[in-house]
Amino acid sequence: MSRLPQPATVAEIARLVGGEAVGDANAVISAVADLANAGPTDIAFLENQKYAAAAAAAPAGCLLLPPQAKDAPCAAKAKILVDEPRGAFAVLLSLIDKSRRGKAEPVLSPKASIHPSAKLGLGVSVGDFTVIEKGAVIGEGSVIMPQCYVGADARIGKDCLLYPQVVLRDDCTIGDRVIIHPGSVIGADGFGFTTDKKTGRHAKIPQIGNVTIGDDVEIGANVTIDRAAIGSTVVEDGVQIDNLVQIAHNVRIGRDSVIVSQVGIAGSAKIGSGVVLGGQVGVAGHLSVCDRTQVGAQSGIMSNVEPDAPGKPGPVLFGSPARPHREAFKLQAFFGRLPELFDRVKAIEKKLGDSL
Amino acid sequence: MSRLPQPATVAEIARLVGGEAVGDANAVISAVADLANAGPTDIAFLENQKYAAAAAAAPAGCLLLPPQAKDAPCAAKAKILVDEPRGAFAVLLSLIDKSRRGKAEPVLSPKASIHPSAKLGLGVSVGDFTVIEKGAVIGEGSVIMPQCYVGADARIGKDCLLYPQVVLRDDCTIGDRVIIHPGSVIGADGFGFTTDKKTGRHAKIPQIGNVTIGDDVEIGANVTIDRAAIGSTVVEDGVQIDNLVQIAHNVRIGRDSVIVSQVGIAGSAKIGSGVVLGGQVGVAGHLSVCDRTQVGAQSGIMSNVEPDAPGKPGPVLFGSPARPHREAFKLQAFFGRLPELFDRVKAIEKKLGDSL
């Protein structure tokens, strides 16, 4: 439960989120909550039908619901019907978030180490013990929190937010409005070496490329995105990356793709736009995965992924190695029936007896 | 091999650990070692029967053994019989550990950046280049090592130990006697956004909740535990978390559960108490896993886990998707016999010939 900056009536909230108030439009709402914990002055939302029973029972002040739930049973004082209840809820969360943070004045900490040749735009903040190396450029309004490292000639766009302890190595560039959570490392060397066939010793291949990140990208905590051997590892606009993800050298991730936690993408793989890779998925190197492919958690992509037909969105895949998800689920069901199948074959063999 | 603070006889050690000395109780022991490397003045322990042969042959000074090993062959000068040999061994390791560290005087480094409004209890240590933000509270005797970040209004209990480069974001709270290893990030934003169905663009959902960690929790290195969207991500008392684990927003982990390295737990999953998740296990979002469930390494939990009967401990599961482990192992065995089964069916078909 989190308080709104100030209490509001259901009618006022409905106007704010562009929805229709049903029930007691004058009920006063003072906080947001999740459905399970919502009390009589709280507002919650219903994301999918699975929660319909909970919605019916929740003693909430108000529920944000999709239009089709207009007549659904509901213990709340009021409903607000809106096309995207989750989005409407996010609007309320943003209100709270902004009021909590207040307006932080931009500050260049005297305890930071900023090279004199670095170029900082208007309103840039740099936190304690952050290092900004030679030639780095940081765009207007960006906030670099404490203990970050921004390498030589790195470029950060406008209105970015680097949480504490982010490492952005030399020559890498990130666009505007990018958020990077703590502990992430952008631009470490790719994993490249040659191996002497006789001795088995490895020799490093210098990784002289960089990482290029587009606008409106969000990168979770303790993520690693390696610099290219030559050229760039590219994360296009709008990509959402969760915690502990590994993106190897020379990978390209198309715009608005979603990479869930602990995914690993091997070198030079090309991920299309609007792709969703579930948690712990692995993608082998040098592959391409077409636009709007969806891959279930823990799956392994070991060959190129093409659309079923030209212009169609990519398939929905599951398993390791990954297969179309319907096939994968069917195979899992058959897999579970293997003992039965062995029994059936044995019965047949017994019947046929010596004649086999 | 590590030396004891001072040599001791087998009899003295037996008294210390509450065990029974058998053999040469006057033999002098000067160091601890593992079974494979134990020499005539070393003490080692036998954890399970698998090592019985090694125990019989080890030219150790003394072995810590369970009572049932009283008459087991043993090349050591002496045995100490004790209910929990591993626990007894830990007592000796603690002696060494304490003597090595010495007593560090609590120090507030002048090179740290501590906001004047932060409240530090008696005997708190803060290391070089650590940042303690506005309103943070740190309980008596806690040690915050160098280069940590403690966010605004974060609360740390008594006698905690944060190793270097831990990030604890704003508003998060941790209990007493909590240990967090380097590089872990507590309280980064959960992975939440809405997606415009027409454009495919994502919009961030502010994550205004926090993380709440109980007492006596240990968290490994480079772990990520995300703050809740609203409410709290909760890690209850006594939970043990290994390195590189991902815990998503609004997850709850019940007391004394053990989360092995590289596990990923998706959003809003509820893990019971006394649960063991093996390495690289994945748990899908919004699931519940009942108390005392055990899940083998690399398994994937894709549906709720219930006890076999009310009040019973949870099942032992294995595989991706996870199944009861006996069934899973049986299915793996049948899986390995698929070529044989195809051959047998082919032989039957051949026999039946045209009649099919």
Add this chain to the structure above:
Amino acid sequence: MSRLPQPATVAEIARLVGGEAVGDANAVISAVADLANAGPTDIAFLENQKYAAAAAAAPAGCLLLPPQAKDAPCAAKAKILVDEPRGAFAVLLSLIDKSRRGKAEPVLSPKASIHPSAKLGLGVSVGDFTVIEKGAVIGEGSVIMPQCYVGADARIGKDCLLYPQVVLRDDCTIGDRVIIHPGSVIGADGFGFTTDKKTGRHAKIPQIGNVTIGDDVEIGANVTIDRAAIGSTVVEDGVQIDNLVQIAHNVRIGRDSVIVSQVGIAGSAKIGSGVVLGGQVGVAGHLSVCDRTQVGAQSGIMSNVEPDAPGKPGPVLFGSPARPHREAFKLQAFFGRLPELFDRVKAIEKKLGDSL
């Protein structure tokens, strides 16, 4: 595309890499590029036959090719034939890499915190906000970048490079020419505790060992290598470790082994030399994996791995649980045909009818 320090003719480059120039040996090359992007003044290389068609079409200035490609079709102005095209390409990348970095003068930052008892060799660099604790030893020519933590009595060899925000805990030792990328944690406590059978509470087992890393090891970003309970966790000479890898306490990794991203190796496992573990592989505890074993991505090693015959290299394994890769691929193929097999058995049963 990255520029050479200065343009060179194909003949000059051939001499540099010890290859044979074929075609226009006077063509001037000014940059390196990958095959897909190489233009008329660029040099690229062909790593395997898969790229032969691209090589035939690439309008490059020059291609580095293996000798057997002497007469292969090629749109480039010239070829250089050389036994190891990738290694030859690495030579050119090194030239660029060195010229870009310039010669950095060794600097001990006045903003670092270096304990007076630490011993620093000639030409050591220590960056801003790095902490070097009591008794640490750093060998000649090593570079410790900003914001690193080097624990008490830790030892770093000669000519090492620690990127920003590396944590090396107390008593750990690393050899010469070791590279550690940002965010890696060497020497955190192993995951060890005893559990009270009655209460289910856990008690920490002190981890009093260390980590020992050999010469010429490279460790990726956000890796975790835990210290031993007693004794050492050992990474031998020449081992290459990718990002986000977990190496538990008391593990030993043999020389020149390659550990790809997100691998997890559980406690006390012994990995031989020249082993390759693919991305996201898991190795269970207390196992041994023989020299020159190769394990495919996402596989799980759950039992000891032995060579097929004494003195032979280890097997090539795949799957979870891992099996010999030919068998694993065959089983996957049969797995995909399960629906067909069920149909065939049903047809047989129908034929045999009541007689079953």
